[in-house]
Amino acid sequence: MGRPVSSGSPFPRWLDADPEVARLVTEEYGRQTSTLQLIASENFTSPAVLAATGSVLTNKYSEGYPGSRYYGGNRIIDEVEDLARRRATALFGAEHANVQPHSGANANLAVYHALLEPGDTVLAMRLDHGGHLTHGSPASITSSYWRFVSYGVTPPTGDEDHPGEVIDFDQVRDVAKSEQPKLIVAGSTAYSRTIEAEPFRQIADEVGARLMFDAAHPAGLIAGGVHPNPVGVADVVTFTTHKTLRGPRGGAILTTAELAKKIDSAVFPGLQGGPLEHVIAAKAVAFAEAATPGFRRYVEAVVANAKALAAALRAEGFRLVAGGTDNHLLLVDLRTFDPGLTGKTAQEVLDRYGITCNRNTIPDDPRSPFVTSGLRLGTAAETTAGMGTAEMATVASLIGRALRHRDDVAALEAVQAEVTSLCAAFPPYPDLAGSG
Numbered sequence: 001m002g003r004p005v006s007s008g009s010p011f012p013r014w015l016d017a018d019p020e021v022a023r024l025v026t027e028e029y030g031r032q033t034s035t036l037q038l039i040a041s042e043n044f045t046s047p048a049v050l051a052a053t054g055s056v057l058t059n060k061y062s063e064g065y066p067g068s069r070y071y072g073g074n075r076i077i078d079e080v081e082d083l084a085r086r087r088a089t090a091l092f093g094a095e096h097a098n099v100q101p102h103s104g105a106n107a108n109l110a111v112y113h114a115l116l117e118p119g120d121t122v123l124a125m126r127l128d129h130g131g132h133l134t135h136g137s138p139a140s141i142t143s144s145y146w147r148f149v150s151y152g153v154t155p156p157t158g159d160e161d162h163p164g165e166v167i168d169f170d171q172v173r174d175v176a177k178s179e180q181p182k183l184i185v186a187g188s189t190a191y192s193r194t195i196e197a198e199p200f201r202q203i204a205d206e207v208g209a210r211l212m213f214d215a216a217h218p219a220g221l222i223a224g225g226v227h228p229n230p231v232g233v234a235d236v237v238t239f240t241t242h243k244t245l246r247g248p249r250g251g252a253i254l255t256t257a258e259l260a261k262k263i264d265s266a267v268f269p270g271l272q273g274g275p276l277e278h279v280i281a282a283k284a285v286a287f288a289e290a291a292t293p294g295f296r297r298y299v300e301a302v303v304a305n306a307k308a309l310a311a312a313l314r315a316e317g318f319r320l321v322a323g324g325t326d327n328h329l330l331l332v333d334l335r336t337f338d339p340g341l342t343g344k345t346a347q348e349v350l351d352r353y354g355i356t357c358n359r360n361t362i363p364d365d366p367r368s369p370f371v372t373s374g375l376r377l378g379t380a381a382e383t384t385a386g387m388g389t390a391e392m393a394t395v396a397s398l399i400g401r402a403l404r405h406r407d408d409v410a411a412l413e414a415v416q417a418e419v420t421s422l423c424a425a426f427p428p429y430p431d432l433a434g435s436g
């Protein structure tokens with residue numbers, strides 16, 4: 001079989017037992033570290049998070065919760081999950097945490113299952129204005145079980161100081177009053193401005209609805225103190241642990257002591273079987289990392305980088321939805337740059353030459369969700385790798401060049417060469433590279 005496939009890669013020798021998978025993991029490591037990762041929902045977890053995720057904790061069945069499991073042998077696992085819960089509640093100042101949801105979608109489903117009866121009405125953000133699939137997409141099971149009504153963002157104004165395309169709270173209130181939802185959902189997957197829980201709380205109280213804040217994207221920004229904390233304002237806060245929070249792939253729910261039991265039973269046995277305790281251990285690691293001053297500096301840099309990227313893209317001729325960003329992501333309207341350029345084509349061209357991002361609908365997009373007129377970009381991952389505002393200016397100019405010369409292979413290859421050398425200067429795993 002020759003040389004072990006993983007030598008020279010930062011992965012355990014044990015993977016040599018399966019050279020096919022080892023090769024794929026090594027190739028993916030190469031892709032992640034040699035191309036620009038600008039997908040707003042992605043990040044590079046720490047080696048400690050990777051180690052916990054790859055640990056023997058995956059072997060243990062632990063249906064139930066600490067102190068009340070269905071199987072024996074959970075003394076240590078109970079400590080793992082308790083540690084994760086304690087760190088989560090301390091990090092966000094919550095009364096109770098459920099760290100078992102396998103994903104953000106599962107966390108949301110569990111909240112609906114806990115707080116609603118089938119057929120109940122939920123008010124959430126329009127999918128084409130930035131709502132998530134689990135906020136009532138026809139393609140999601142959420143829309144089969146519950147009745148979703150929606151709010152969106154205000155129209156663009158063309159005024160630089162008040163650009164619009166912010167959550168339309170008049171609409172939130174009007175729809176809440178006419179539809180009388182039992183639950184209001186705040187949160188988005190493509191909204192570049194700060195989302196405050198208070199105005200939603202006020203409207204929820206006016207109509208007697210519960211409030212869920214879906215913090216899947218900004219969880220890390222909240223933990224690091226650069227975005228307002230919805231805990232204590234919303235009844236329930238759901239989040240993913242793998243986006244700006246920079247932990248393992250997974251979900252979590254924060255709630256009040258009053259709702260704790262309902263939420264816990266909705267996750268297990270309501271929705272899931274045995275929890276992924278190896279991932280829960282990795283969540284614990286990430287919660288501890290997110291409580292450090294270094295993480296606060298990191299999220300400050302994430303936001304500074306997003307603002308720098310936004311400014312440089314505007315200089316390239318792109319329009320930014322909502323006029324810019326307060327968080328880690330930006331939504332780029334391609335039409336001012338080139339009315340003929342679709343999100344689909346832009347994503348494909350950039351992907352082929354080493355710039356990874358996703359097409360995205362912009363509010364009231366004239367094109368279909370498969371084509372779109374927008375791109376969504378995020379700075380969480382490359383900020384982890386160490387890039388700063390100077391590199392964001394470079395990234396914007398590489399994007400502009402690639403899209404301007406999208407039919408010129410030589411120009412595109414020159415862009416790719418610059419991408420490769422930029423990425424080589426900012427390795428996300430400097431201590432691991434070449435250590436295998």
Ligand SMILES: *Cc1c(COP(=O)(O)O)cnc(C)c1O
Pocket residue numbers: 041102103104105106108131132134187188189214216217240250251
């Ligand atoms: C990413 C996201 C989710 C879902 O997370 P998964 O882990 O992919 O299931 C839910 N809500 C919002 C707003 C998101 O952005």
